Amino acid sequence: MNETVLSRDPAVQPQSPKGAPLLGCRDLGVLRDGRWLIRGVDLDVRRGEIVSIVGPNGGGKTTLIKSLLGIMRPSAGQVTRAAGIRTGYVPQRLAVDRTMPLSVDRLMTLVRRASRAEIVAALAQTGSDHLVDRAVQELSGGEFQRVLIARALLNRPDVLVLDEPVQSVDFTGQVELYRLIASLRDRYDCGVLLVSHDLHVVMRETDRVLCLAGHVCCTGAPGDVSRSPEYTRLFGPTAAETLAIYQHAHDHAHGPAGEIVTGDAHNHFHHHGHED
Template sequence: MSAPLLEAREVVLGFAGRRVLDRVGLVVNEGEIVTLIGPNGAGKSTLVRVLLGLIAPDAGHVARRPGLRVGYMPQRLAVDPVLPLTVRRFLRLAGRGIDAAALTAALREVGAEHVIDTPLQSVSGGELQRVMLARALLRRPQLLVLDEPVQGVDVTGQAELYRLIGELRARRGCGVLMVSHDLHLVMAATDHVVCLNTHVCCSGHPESVSRHPEYLRLFGPREAAALAVYTHHHDHVHGVDGHVHTVACRERGHG
């Protein structure tokens, strides 16, 4: 198997004396969808920033495949109404030499052609997410990094967006790293889940993570009830990185 697209090892980061990321490790391989879940303030977006090279970690390593093309969809995009900007113009900011054909093709791929001449400030939440996805696609990415891609979208729309992301992966063969705080919506769309709460609590196949004691502790019994259906595959924890696996995770593996 070829080298991973992205690999983080033992990443440590603190802000104002508080540890935000504690020896975090993560791997994204070609064609793989990895989902980062965790409660608010768990450090998910911070980890994404470190992985993208926007913040330097205090310790640890982040290795991106040389020349890796990343398509990034930030968590929040709030363009001031004083800036007149249509969707078309917004997409053209993705880089030099993006032609009209590529632009409409990207919008078509995400199903948002109809908003091409709409001011960015007046598209709906779901449309905005799709437009941002289109901008990420314009980079012809080998890796898509999506920070809360279904934010501000109703439940039906969320399922549609996850399906779209799955399709994009299948069609383009790119790796996907996404952030979500809702495991059971993302479950069908992901290959691998990393549960983060400053440190990596547990990681592995979505089903096994959903039954992991650390996960249950973090998300409480309500979430758990919706998910704890299967009882097989107890040992199905994909080790992401031996260094960061918690004892709890290993116990789970043996349980």
């Protein structure tokens, strides 16, 4: 493992202290085709913390991170970004066709140039340097995700943004991947923003959770987590079986677009509320 190749050069960019806000938004909204995909979202990712965005399909998780990264244009509110920070992004989907012949080495440099030494060093950070000459289409789901994380590390990010990093990975692999992400946070003292469908594995390594269903349903520390039938309905029975679930009382419902619906909430998309 070569720490020096990827280490930050303080002469080039002084690092802000732990806890310093790096990336976030205020009252962020994205309107497309007359529909608010997300609305009124406040978020901060600070140096040294892992923030997880959870929520149902179509809840706007990808929309939020793409807006934070400048890939999608917000329609309301503000993105806040500390001066000079670098981001590393592990997208949910890659524009490259995984069935096309492509080596890991080449995949690593599709978006930004890097030397062979830098590529191998980045891969080593995710325990995948032995894969450098392999064909991408031969990789397992877990190996592929590790390579993508290594690729994001090439940018020496202050904030690592991962959109569903454990997709196509089995349960044990998911635990290992989240441990890896936590160890990268410790090693680089970066902030981490990650998206997940569910709560159960992500909770073990996360500092703060934001539940997004068009708007922020709730946000807080995983220490506040406990079981809740409403969350079981939202995230499925696995979440309830494997982990305490985010603590909040449930007092409203959301319609299909995430809007708050009052009245007979049980007939709606999901039903929950806030303690705070």
